[in-house]
Amino acid sequence: MSFINYMAREINCKIVYYGPGLCGKTTNLQHIYERTNPDAKGKMISLATETERTLFFDFLPLSLGEIRGFKTRFHLYTVPGQVFYDASRKLILKGVDGVIFVADSQFERLEANQESLDNLRDNLAEQGYDLAKLPFVIQYNKRDLPNVVDLHELREILNPMGVPDFQANARTGEGVFETLKAVSKLVLTELKKGQGG
Amino acid sequence: MANPQMVMYEEEFHQIQGVVDRLVREANAKVVFIIDKNGQLIAASGEVEEIDTTSLASLTAGNIAATGGIAKLLRENEFATQFHEGENQNIHIQLVGNRVILVVIFDAKSSLGLVRLRVRKATDELIKIFEALLNKVVAPGGDSPFAEITDDDIDSLFND
Numbered sequence: 001m002s003f004i005n006y007m008a009r010e011i012n013c014k015i016v017y018y019g020p021g022l023c024g025k026t027t028n029l030q031h032i033y034e035r036t037n038p039d040a041k042g043k044m045i046s047l048a049t050e051t052e053r054t055l056f057f058d059f060l061p062l063s064l065g066e067i068r069g070f071k072t073r074f075h076l077y078t079v080p081g082q083v084f085y086d087a088s089r090k091l092i093l094k095g096v097d098g099v100i101f102v103a104d105s106q107f108e109r110l111e112a113n114q115e116s117l118d119n120l121r122d123n124l125a126e127q128g129y130d131l132a133k134l135p136f137v138i139q140y141n142k143r144d145l146p147n148v149v150d151l152h153e154l155r156e157i158l159n160p161m162g163v164p165d166f167q168a169n170a171r172t173g174e175g176v177f178e179t180l181k182a183v184s185k186l187v188l189t190e191l192k193k194g195q196g197g
Numbered sequence: 198m199a200n201p202q203m204v205m206y207e208e209e210f211h212q213i214q215g216v217v218d219r220l221v222r223e224a225n226a227k228v229v230f231i232i233d234k235n236g237q238l239i240a241a242s243g244e245v246e247e248i249d250t251t252s253l254a255s256l257t258a259g260n261i262a263a264t265g266g267i268a269k270l271l272r273e274n275e276f277a278t279q280f281h282e283g284e285n286q287n288i289h290i291q292l293v294g295n296r297v298i299l300v301v302i303f304d305a306k307s308s309l310g311l312v313r314l315r316v317r318k319a320t321d322e323l324i325k326i327f328e329a330l331l332n333k334v335v336a337p338g339g340d341s342p343f344a345e346i347t348d349d350d351i352d353s354l355f356n357d
Contacts, residue, residue: 003203004343006209012237042251047259056263059236059255065354067346072354075236075255078284091262095235131236181355188351191343 001095002191010071013187014095015180018120019102020112021053021081023143025071028102029058029078030104032180035173054080058094064184074184081116090123098135098187099124100179102170103158105148107141113158135186138165139179144172203233206244210240216322217242220299224315227308228284231323232258232298239297253300257290261298280309290318294324296331 003012026046033044042061049055058078063071069086079089101111101120121131140151140161151167159165164182168175213231220229221243230241231251236258259311264276279290289301289312299320300314 001203001235003205003235004231005205005210006206006238007207014235022325043249045252045256056259058250059259063249063253067350068343070343087266088263091259091266095233159339185351185355186263188343188346189348192346192351 002097002187004070004120008071009035010073011071011173011191012066012073012075013097013184013191014075015091015098015100015183015187016096017076017102018089018116019081019101019141020104020109021083022103023081023102023104023113023116024168024170025078025081025102026054026058028100028139028141028168028176028179029060029076031173032062032076033060035177038046053082053165054078055085056088058079065091067188071142072177072188074187076180078124080166083115086119086123089119090126091127093123093127096124096134097190098131098183099131099137100183101136101138101158102168103138103140103154105142105154106145107147107149110149117158132161135183136163137179137186138163139175139184140165141168141170143167143174144169202281203235203237204330204334205239205332206330209326209333212326213240213323214242216319216326219303220315223357224301224303224312226301226303226312228300230254230300233291234258234296234298240319243302257298257300261290261292267335287312289313289316291320293320294327296327297323299323312319 018030020089033041040063045059047056061076062076064074077092079092101117124131140154158167166175166179170176201215217229217231217240226243228243228245228248231239233239234256236255237253238250259343268276274294281288286302286304291299293299301316304313
């Protein structure tokens, strides 16, 4: 649910990075944080465990610039990927305007990807959202690793709807901004249609 | 659509800002701010330059969401009030009309009793304002400025 502030001439949107544990959601945010101009970003907050696993969420506010005199601001959130944090994941999806699913391209994580995607669909449905109608993109992360599933096969399994998808290596930043831009565009296009979330 | 669109207009903004400004004075607070349940800052007053309101808004909303989750598990409707006591500063968090969150940060110059009293009064006023705002948004004939946006406008945001 985007928030249009006529007084401050601002439009605020919420984007959530979803995906199985250790797929690279936090790494995506860290790269964006490191590569963004200081006046376009706020502080990045990570609520993580002592072993740097996301406990509740990461948060990064970003300003993209102006559209027709309105400042566009995006709040980026990640969910905790570990299976047992499902209650927290549900909370973070509240009020979401766009979702990026970060898939782990490695063979041994194929099932975890599918489970996480099903979990995303279920958790959205529980709150009255339909993933098929929400701005949604997929990122196949860790493409640099040797043991990755063939792109064609990944697409077939994870992206039967044919939403925009991108290959990435979040550690080096490859594909990170492309993914974010794609979902941001979809969110703004949705606003233009007057759906507003 | 899972939730109605949150929109803020000038008229209601001034009303809300008025309530928040007054609450800072009447409760002897350091900072007062209002956020929506998704963590978007709506209005703030007091010594706001000293704090990162965006981060605070997001964390408070996360806090309220987590507490709401606990309430649900316990079959409680909501825990509408939270209070965190620090060595030098305290924070009072109040859910308003199950829609927005009123946050008051105060130090030894005030007291929990005073803050509670003033928050209660402000909450009643805020509920009325937000109800009016919601009705306005639901009313047909939406004149979204975004209807006019072109694909080029969107593209131009991403040309770095």
